[in-house]
Amino acid sequence: METNSLTRRQLGLRAALALAACAGGSQWLVPAQAQWGERSRVPLRVAVGGKGDLHHLPLTVAERLGYFRDEGLSLDIENYTGAPLAMAAVHSGRADIGCSDYDRLIESQALGFPCRCLVLMGRTPQLVLAASPRYWPKKPLNHQRELRIGVAAPGSSAQFFASLWLLQAGISARQVQFIGVDSGASAIAAFRQGHVQALSHVDPLITLLEQRSEVQILADTRSLKGSADFYGGPMPGACMYASQTFVQQRAREVQAFVNAVVRALKWMQTASPADLARVVPTEYWLDDRAAYLAAFEKGRATLSPDGLMPDDGPATALRAVARLREGQTAPKVNLGLTYSNEWVTQAKLKFQL
Structure with a gap:
């Protein structure tokens, strides 16, 4: 990064x-x-x-x-x-x-x-990075002209988590814009309306979108193993x-x-x-x-x-x-x-x- x-x-x-x-x-x-x-x-x-x-x-x-x-x-x-x-x-x-x-x-x-x-x-952290199937995998994220990721607020742990994933995936920070979408209904609306192409967020929002097949999960810390694998230890x-x-x-x-x-x-x-x-x-x-x-x-x-x-x-x-x-x-x-x-x-x- x-x-x-x-x-x-x-x-x-x-x-x-x-x-x-x-x-x-x-x-x-x-x-x-x-x-x-x-x-x-x-x-x-x-x-x-x-x-x-x-x-x-x-x-x-x-x-x-x-x-x-x-x-x-x-x-x-x-x-x-x-x-x-x-x-x-x-x-x-x-x-x-x-x-x-x-x-x-x-x-x-x-x-x-x-x-x-x-x-x-x-x-x-119970954080998840999830992308819209409209943009991924049809067009890999590292080939997006500009990637907009929704987070509750700029500077939050959700942005930190997504930034770590981007670094690991080799995606340039210059391609990414973090957008504050708040939580709950406003975050869902921003995602569904295409204002953001991915969300770095927590439940229950992610599970709701996941159950309706509206997201593709890229990184997930909602389990002890998933979190330890991502962060390299207990986080x-x-x-x-x-x-x-x-x-x-x-x-x-x-x-x-x-x-x-x-x-x-x-x-x-x-x-x-x-x-x-x-x-x-x-x-x-x-x-x-x-x-x-x-x-x-x-x-x-x-x-x-x-x-x-x-x-x-x-x-x-x-x-x-x-x-x-x-x-x-x-x-x-x-x-x-x-x-x-x-x-x-x-x-x-x-x-x-």
């Missing part, structure tokens, strides 16, 4: 974070001496890009089943069009906790915005994260938040389709309940059973990020500061996992 393409992606992320920082402030920090009773009355502000996507389902389950309330928490969840905007909200102080794929935390630290994974929700997926400052200032709320998410992950290990249908808001189904439930069953094994970051997961993510950098040089990051299992370990003790 050419350096100039990667630079545009990084500059876009840097600009989004810096712009949001100018709009925010530091008022979100609660004094360290505040008591737990006072803090619990202040809602935690959570930023998520594409809340209805399946890889964010543990957050929805914890919310809908009242697990946050059981921990004494009140949440304000803001849904953004993509993870980069959600991350910008965290960095600017407009949100306390964010949700994104773990690899974005490595990029964020390299750009000077360090955050720490609190709890891992997915053992893979962490969606996680909840916060700044180190927030973690130190609001330690007890952070632990309570992680407790609720770990409890949701435990519930999802044995939840039946009927259980899920009662919990998931109908607008997340994309008008196809059967496809949604089929997507969940297909990807169930990629859910983290307990929220722990695997020992070699961060190193796999760092190698993947390095592949898109000039000279295969890894970004200067301290992986130990991008995650911690301490909160999940405490939650596992509480729920006897």
Whole structure:
């Protein structure tokens, strides 16, 4: 992949974070001496890009089943069009906790915005690169004059995933344009109307198109094997994260938040389709309940059973990020500061996992 393409992606992320920082402030920090009773009355502000996507389902389950309330928490969840905007909200102080794929935390630290994974929700990114049969294989992608790939938002993990595939396939970055298509119905419409020739996205959207024979799958991380084959090892997926400052200032709320998410992950290990249908808001189904439930069953094994970051997961993510950098040089990051299992370990003790 050419350096100039990667630079545009990084500059876009840097600009989004810096712009949001100018709009925010530091008022979100609660004094360290505040008591737990006072803090619990202040809602935690959570930023998520594409809340209805399946890889964010543990957050929805914890919310809908009242697990946050059981921990004494009140949440304000803001849904953004993509993870980069959600991350910008965290960095600017407009949100306390964010949700994104773990690899974005490595990029964020390299750009000077360090955050720490609190709890891992997915053992893979659950991303899929799918092309329209109208364009492929009738005309190979590397012969396309210009290839437009739809992603939820520019600078997202979906763009990172597609960029890795393009590099592997020998397709020049100069041939590719990434188009933000959001999630759900808008992404489907962009694909069906030919505004994009391929999608780098997650379920339930991909399964719905797949069941209707509208896509040709090029790369798939909805299984542990598929993800490990693509990334060369265990690749962490969606996680909840916060700044180190927030973690130190609001330690007890952070632990309570992680407790609720770990409890949701435990519930999802044995939840039946009927259980899920009662919990998931109908607008997340994309008008196809059967496809949604089929997507969940297909990807169930990629859910983290307990929220722990695997020992070699961060190193796999760092190698993947390095592949898109000039000279295969890894970004200067301290992986130990991008995650911690301490909160999940405490939650596992509480729920006897």
